[in-house]
Amino acid sequence: MEDILFCNNGGCSAKLGPKALSKVLSKLTQPTDPMLLVGTESSDDGAVYKLTADIAIVQTLDFFPPMVEDPYLFGQIAAANALSDIYAMGGEVKTALNIVCFPEDMDLNILGKILQGGSEKVSEAGGSLVGGHSIHDASVKYGLSVTGIVHPDKIMKNTGAKIGDILILTKPLGVGIVSTARAMGVASKQALDLTYKSMSTLNKYSSDISKKYQVHGCTDVTGFGFLGHLLEMMTDNMSIRVKMKTIPYIPQSLEYSEEFYITGAAQKNRNFVGDNVRFKNVSFAQEELLFDPQTSGGLLIAVDPKDAPALLKELQQLDLPVGIVGEMIPRMDVSIIVEG
Amino acid sequence: MIKIDMRNKQCPLPVIETKKMLKENLNQKIMTVVDNIIAVENLQKLGKQMSCEITVNEISKNEYEVILFINENSNDQNSVEIKDTKQKNKENTEQNTIVVISSEMMGSGDELLGKTLLKGYIYALTQLDVLPDYILLYNGGVHLSINGADTLQDLIYLQANGTKIASCGACLDYYNQTKNLGVGEITNMYAIAELLSKATRIIKP
CATH class of the missing domain: 3.90.650.10 (PurM-like C-terminal domain)
Structure with a gap:
């Protein structure tokens, strides 16, 4: 098996800088749907949309280039990282979709290992991996789009802290x-x-x-x-x-x-x-x-x-x-x- | 001057290589060429940590020269400046500023809020450039200087940095806390009266 294409700036250090990002995002039209409980106005980890009085869905996605050489471990880490946003909102994981970028001429066994690592983490989280989307690209990138649920009254917002906490x-x-x-x-x-x-x-x-x-x-x-x-x-x-x-x-x-x-x-x-x-x-x-x-x-x-x-x-x-x-x-x- | 071209190199290579060159070539200027401003900022941090003289030339948006040089005299200059500021601080505090804490609360109103505010105030004192000369604690105020109080660490910090802390002995006795005093000294009403009379400034939050 050939070596995974190792990227020096993998993992979350591949993220665009927060300063640059907020400048661009502020120019987009803001959603106004009243059922959207957590959207873009705050810096929260996922979006929360109220379906009924008891159930809201939490949506998030995350993917990045490898920061470790072992493809199986990379899959586990990328999945744990993507799933984390659901937990940060106080929710539980329900379904997930793979997001894959992979070079056409690379050994497909590597991709297999990445997906295996990711799939095991989704199962461990109690969720179902239900598909995904892959494109060919110059370098490897992997992550998940995740949907979870949360009670609308029990959402963990970033900014809920009180003095003394x-x-x-x-x-x-x-x-x-x-x-x-x-x-x-x-x-x-x-x-x-x-x-x-x-x-x-x-x-x-x-x-x-x-x-x-x-x-x-x-x-x-x-x-x-x-x-x-x-x-x-x-x-x-x-x-x-x-x-x-x-x-x-x-x-x-x-x-x-x-x-x-x-x-x-x-x-x-x-x-x-x-x-x-x-x-x-x-x-x-x-x-x-x-x-x-x-x-x-x-x-x-x-x-x-x-x-x-x-x-x-x-x-x-x-x-x-x-x-x-x-x-x-x-x-x-x-x-x-x-x-x- | 030694020049190293670190364009198209992933971080942390530019800083790691520059650091190596600085260590291996004492008394020489090291010029590092990089292609982005973040790399320049990382090199500036390196220069600061190694007490270097730092010069940055922006050639273009994609090319910067960062020149680092360890000047052996620069350390001395820094320490002289620090001494000067310390001297000034001392002169300012020659006046006698006393903070008086006479209850467990800051202001009147909700008790829990009052306690949180007072705790915040004591902490804020630790952050001031010029610390008060004295903190006098009496009546409910003595609950701040006893073991287990959430203000104790800040009062200990203030004491370690020159503020004298004194708690009213009669008050500690009244609340059965004399044995639990965690910081500063026990004082009496005569000493309190004398201190308050001589104070140039009394602060009662």
């Missing part, structure tokens, strides 16, 4: 940096093992647990990095106090960040967040970690402070690094303050 992140940061270090041939096996495990893990499990608690807001951390997605959770009357010390991350990623195994996508994220963030006693390497684009990153959950310890404890049973990343406070001079 505790924010919990359910996967470690740094998968972009480790992937970059890997492309340069310096990533350790230990770092890669945790990175692959994290990226291929469904956010279904942390979402299921969080539904038992008073959760006010939720998003998933992907291409725009921790701070980019955190900014999407903020409203005008609140700020967040982020504690660097308790943020979960892949241990080796900090070392790679110090050695400048960083991406252009992270710099785009830094430009997007701009002066909405203020750092205090935070090293350059730590800053880069917070801007690092994540492929299939964790859920960022805003939970009532009374429920935070119990939720954290239960999430820790899932066997991935998880931690309290901050607290919502009355509005300060900037949206995000990160303390070392």
Whole structure:
């Protein structure tokens, strides 16, 4: 079997920069259907359309070039990443369609492995893979279009957080940096093992647990990095106090960040967040970690402070690094303050 | 000057190669040619981390020259500037500013909101350029300086950065919290009266 066409800028770092994107999108006509509960006016992860008083559908899609060499693992990661948006909205997965770009002259067994990885993740999510669309293209790209359902009163919006809420992140940061270090041939096996495990893990499990608690807001951390997605959770009357010390991350990623195994996508994220963030006693390497684009990153959950310890404890049973990343406070001079 | 052409190279190659060149060629200017502004920004970050002098020339939209040079004198200049600012801050605080916290709430109204606001206020104090000289806590205010209080860490930070924290001893006793004091010293009414009399500014949030 020939090698999969490896792309240096795979995964979520292949995403267009948030700044450029919002400029283009703002020019489109906005939908006005009153049954559309979550559309384009917010930065939410999926669209939600109300069908009946009890059922709304959640729609999302995501696809990207490979960030790992193993096609089966790539399929798993791309699917876990696409399915994640449903969980970030508080929904459950029902059906999925494959999105495939594949070179005509490449070994079809590779495509088979990718689709196998993706299909297994859809099954694990409790959904049905019901078809798809493929085109031939110069480089490999794969992902899913996913439909899920959610109760219209239980939608997890990005911006539902309240002052006093505790924010919990359910996967470690740094998968972009480790992937970059890997492309340069310096990533350790230990770092890669945790990175692959994290990226291929469904956010279904942390979402299921969080539904038992008073959760006010939720998003998933992907291409725009921790701070980019955190900014999407903020409203005008609140700020967040982020504690660097308790943020979960892949241990080796900090070392790679110090050695400048960083991406252009992270710099785009830094430009997007701009002066909405203020750092205090935070090293350059730590800053880069917070801007690092994540492929299939964790859920960022805003939970009532009374429920935070119990939720954290239960999430820790899932066997991935998880931690309290901050607290919502009355509005300060900037949206995000990160303390070392 | 050493010139390296990093056009059409994926990130992080331009920064990794430039960093290597800087380390291997001390006292030499390194010019890196790149084809996009994001790569320029990443090289600027590298330059900043390595305390380099940085020059950027935009040749065209697709060509930029970034020249980095480790100037051994530049570090000293930076540290002099930092000293100057610290000196200024100190002069400003020669006045005696006292923050008085006399209840668990900021303002009157809803109790939960009042507590959240006061907690936010104490945190906001930690973010000021010039910290207050004293924080005096009495009556319900002493609940902020006891172990387990959600304001404790911020008060500890303020104390570590030069703010004196004093809680009313009689009040701690009244609330049965004397043993639980988590930060600062215990003070008495005479000392409180004296401090308030001498203060140039009293802040009561």
